[in-house]
Amino acid sequence: MDYLSARHIVTLNLEHLALMQEDSTYREILESADLIIPDGESIVILEFLTKLFDTSSIDMEVQLTKYAGIDLACELIARIPKIVFWGAKLEVNTKLRDFVAKTSSAVIDESFYFQHGFYYENEEAALVEKINLEKPDLFLVALGNPRQDLFINKYKDKFPETTFIGVGGSFDIWSGSLKRAPEFIIKAKLEWLFRIIQEPHRISSLLKSLTSIFCKALL
Ligand code: UDP
DSSP states (O other), X not given: OOGGGOSEEEEEOHHHHHHHHHOHHHHHHHHTSSEEEXXXXXXXXXXXXXXXXXXXXXXXXOOOOOOOHHHHHHHHHHHOSOEEEEESOHHHHHHHHHHHHHHOOSOXXXXXXXXXXXXXXXXXXXXXXXOOOSSOSEEEEESOXXXXXXXXXXXXGGSTTOEEEEOTTHHHHHTTSSOOOOHHHHHTTOHHHHHHHHOTTHHHHHHHHHHHHHHHHHO
């Protein structure tokens, strides 16, 4: 599939689903995305449970598999020029230069644009105006949920030929600030557990999202 033909790609996880239940505008924005990929095993499990309990609405032949947003973004960085890296802390965003130098053969200053994600809300539009890449191919947004998809929805029409992806904590991993789970943990479908061990504060938002989704399903 040619991912670059999509304008807004959502990398769906449990937090997105819980937020969609609480906020109808956010729900509409995600539902209007051109492509939604299952970023976590939780989405695959939920889809399986949905099939089990509601066989009428979903094609039983289709088997969903996880495709992490970070893997999709890596694949695209390696093969396309002109990319905006928007978000994360200043020191994290600065270190992305080393990562792209290893991943892409493009000349950094001509092909990439970097902006950290800790600015005031009222500075945002002017910062977007400063982007000096003509027609970027890809705009990676790492601002966390729900902000990154709201950002994409707000600015995607300014860049009509660009593919936008919300990539969550990918910049932290590429910069070396956080570690990605080793391959055997990913294969064991335990990447989520590795992430929680590394960032224990995530347990509360995970539990909140799970509670919200299951309460809604039971009602
Ligand atoms: N982030 C940002 N600006 C903010 C808040 C978060 O650039 O105001 C970045 C953060 O540094 C990280 C990414 O967004 O690189 C994802 O953040 P987090 O992991 O907190 O989001 P979540 O995945 O929990 O939604």
